[in-house]
Amino acid sequence: MLEKLGERYTKMLEIDVDSGKDEELFKWLLASILYGSFLPEKIATRTYLEFRKRGVLTPQAILNAGWEGLVEILDSGGYVRLDFKTAYKLSEVSKNLIKWYDGSLNKLHEKAQDSLDLENRIKALGKGVGHVTTCIFLRELREVWPKADPSLTKLEILAASNLGLISSKDPRQAVQELRNFWERNKVPGFNFISFETAILRLGKDYCKKSLCKNCFLSQYCVTSRQQYFHKK
Structure with missing residues (x-):
């Protein structure tokens, strides 16, 4: 089972979350939002690779792309059924991360009181960032952030x-x-x-x-x- 299904998403996407660097953590948050929908994993993967190809991998880059630019990237990856909604979600998450934590997910973790508060702070970044997305994101950070201890979906x-x-x-x-x-x-x-x-x-x-x-x-x-x- 582990050999067939156990490859970590971050390894598959070449995202170095184990480094603990903010830029890598945000890449994974972006991918987690894409994986958190009902769409197939292959579509979420393909869509993330579109963001990577275009260099839209930071909160500011997402805001600079604008709503129409984000929709175009999402559509190119096959994320067509949720493109409008997800474009808004990504914009809101990026805006609030910059506004509340200077664009730093590490700062978000530092301010969290415990694992539950950490989950709530992530969910508060944007409407539609729910339990599934939060668990996907924090699962890969169990060995990076001391407060990362998500429950099961x-x-x-x-x-x-x-x-x-x-x-x-x-x-x-x-x-x-x-x-x-x-x-x-x-x-x-x-x-x-x-x-x-x-x-x-x-x-x-x-x-x-x-x-x-x-x-x-x-x-x-x-x-x-x-x-x-x-x-x-």
Whole structure:
């Protein structure tokens, strides 16, 4: 599972969040906003690469591009169903990040009182920056920011529950259960972030779509086994 689904998004996009540099963190926030929608991962990836190709990767560059310029970039990447809404969201996030934190995500983290306050500050940057986007963003920063400790999303809970890795449906308790499982079953060459990423992709690409027959982990899936015995 880790080899097939566990590649970190930041590694795939060549974003060095582990450096802790503001410019790299903002690139990842931009990408997280794109990944946070219902659109397929490949469209979000392609759209981020359009932003990178055009050098629109900072809060000021996004504001300079303007609403029409952002819509054009989003459309070029295939983000057409959410182009207007996302262009506004990116503009608002960039404007508020500059206004409140001098354009620095590290400063945002410093001002946060704890992990929950950190999540709320990120969500407050713009309308439409919700739980899913915030979790996607903070997941990759677990080893960079001390206060980055996001809970699980619904898709992660769905996939982890199907595999019998967790029993709780509470996002906060569920992430601790998943972490405990990882600590007992670590795989060399991977970390908890990779494990979470694999669980997310499993939930998004298979569990959410009920593609049990096509899933390479169906033999380990509680839901898949229940469906099999129910048919018998």
